[in-house]
Amino acid sequence: MSSPTSADPTSAGQWQVDQLDLPAYLDRIGVAAAPPSIDLLNRLHEAHVRRFTFDNIDVLLRQHAGLGLDAIQEKFLGRGRGGYCFEHGTLFAAVLERLGFDVRRRLGRVGDPATGSQQGRTHVVVEVAVDGRRWLCDPGFGMSLLRPIELADGAVNDHLGWQYRLDRLSDPDGWRMSRLRDGGWQVMHTADDLPVKPVDLAMGHHFTSTFPDSHFLKGLMLTRHLPGRHVSLTLETLTIRYGDAPTEHRPLRDGELADWLKVLEVPLTDDEEKRLLALTPPA
Numbered sequence: 657m658s659s660p661t662s663a664d665p666t667s668a669g670q671w672q673v674d675q676l677d678l679p680a681y682l683d684r685i686g687v688a689a690a691p692p693s694i695d696l697l698n699r700l701h702e703a704h705v706r707r708f709t710f711d712n713i714d715v716l717l718r719q720h721a722g723l724g725l726d727a728i729q730e731k732f733l734g735r736g737r738g739g740y741c742f743e744h745g746t747l748f749a750a751v752l753e754r755l756g757f758d759v760r761r762r763l764g765r766v767g768d769p770a771t772g773s774q775q776g777r778t779h780v781v782v783e784v785a786v787d788g789r790r791w792l793c794d795p796g797f798g799m800s801l802l803r804p805i806e807l808a809d810g811a812v813n814d815h816l817g818w819q820y821r822l823d824r825l826s827d828p829d830g831w832r833m834s835r836l837r838d839g840g841w842q843v844m845h846t847a848d849d850l851p852v853k854p855v856d857l858a859m860g861h862h863f864t865s866t867f868p869d870s871h872f873l874k875g876l877m878l879t880r881h882l883p884g885r886h887v888s889l890t891l892e893t894l895t896i897r898y899g900d901a902p903t904e905h906r907p908l909r910d911g912e913l914a915d916w917l918k919v920l921e922v923p924l925t926d927d928e929e930k931r932l933l934a935l936t937p938p939a
Contacts, residue, residue, distance in 0.1 A: 670854055671761075672725045673750040680733045681751055692757045692786050694804075697793070700755075702802045702815075704748055704795045709738030709920055711878040715865045717931055723854070723861050725750055736923050738880075740872065742861045744796025745780030752793075758785040762830070763856060764847035774846070778860040781847045783807065792822060792831065797844060798879045799835060799886065799897070807831065817899020818886075820844075875938045880920045889916055892937040 682689055685703035690696045714720040714731075721727040728747050731737045738744075745761060752759045760783040767774040782793040784804065791804035801820045805813040809824035819836035830848040834841040864872045879888040888895040891913070896904040908916075914933060917924065924932065 671746070671750060671753070673753045675725050675729075676747075676750045676754055677729055677733060678751065678754045681729070681747070684733050684736070689755060692755060694786055694789070694791070696755070697752075697757070697784060697786055697791060698803045700748075700751065701793055701795060701804050704744070705800045705802055706881050708732055708744065708795075709878060709880045709922060710740060710744070710796060710798050710800065711738050711922070712740050712872045712876065713737075713878065713922070713924070713928070713932060714739065715872045716876060716935070717928060719928075720861075720865050723857055736921070738922075739796075740864075740877075741778075741780045741796030742857050742864075745782055746857065748793060748795045749782045752782065752784060759783070760785075761852040761857075762847045763850070763852055763860070764830075764833075764845045766845045768843035769846065770843070776860070776863065777848070777856075778864050779845050779847070780852075780857060780860075781845075792833070792847070794833065798877060798888065799844065800881070801835075802881065805833075816884075819899075876932070876935070878916075878920065878922070882920075887916070887920060889913065889920075890937070891935055 685700070685707045687699050687703050721731070723742050723746055725746060728739070728743045731739065732743070732747055749759050749761050762781050762783055763777040764779040764781055765774045765777055766779050780796060784791045784793055790807040792807050793804045794800055801813055802818060803813060803815050805811055805820055805822050807822065811822045813820040821834045821841055823832045823834070825832055825846060830846060832846045833844045835844055864870050876889060876891045879886065884898065886897040888897070892908055894906055894908050894916070914929070917929065
């Protein structure tokens with residue numbers, strides 16, 4: 657990715673970061689404002705990932721309000737909801753900019769290019785330069801790392817038993833993010849070095865939330881990091897991952913999804929919960 661430079665003077669305006677209710681965000685995640693540092697970045701990233709779910713509920717219910725920062729913060733900060741990568745990335749980058757960090761938004765492709773399973777540029781990560789080093793933040797992935805990983809070839813992030821690795825690829829592919837799974841490295845996504853504008857996120861969001869074959873429209877994806885475990889739900893399955901123990905994976909029992917909505921603290925309205933629970937698993 658790009659070498660460290662001073663922050664883009666047009667960034668705040670085009671991303672509407674002046675509209676962010678920073679005190680409400682910091683109160684929601686329980687972190688106090690402080691000068692930019694890697695310690696603050698670590699605390700913000702982990703608190704964000706633990707506080708907000710990764711989910712496609714609004715896309716699945718055909719009620720997504722779009723990527724305007726006002727709509728995202730009403731959802732995340734006002735209601736305590738979560739969302740998917742476009743929302744997480746937009747909100748987290750705005751927070752970092754308001755706190756004085758040097759921020760670059762980047763787009764990536766989910767999947768492994770070696771297997772032909774890669775998707776379009778529909779994943780958002782955040783590049784941050786702080787204290788003379790560069791870091792990749794990834795708060796909006798279903799299996800997000802808890803803390804940023806340094807942008808260095810072969811860098812490994814091992815926090816509380818969750819292990820991730822970053823490898824440099826040839827330009828313009830950028831960086832490959834992998835996580836340790838079953839004794840081997842599983843590719844999560846690649847992120848490139850190209851500049852990103854709000855319209856790029858709007859186009860990606862439009863595709864993922866409206867294209868008939870988008871996997872975000874085919875079934876539930878709901879995940880959250882809980883203490884000592886990572887929980888992932890679909891309409892029909894439950895997966896619980898641990899940093900230092902085998903993964904549990906099984907079918908959901910009748911009525912169990914409603915119970916997990918409470919465990920994961922997903923504040924749906926009665927109507928939203930009713931419509932979600934009425935959905936049938938994909939054929």
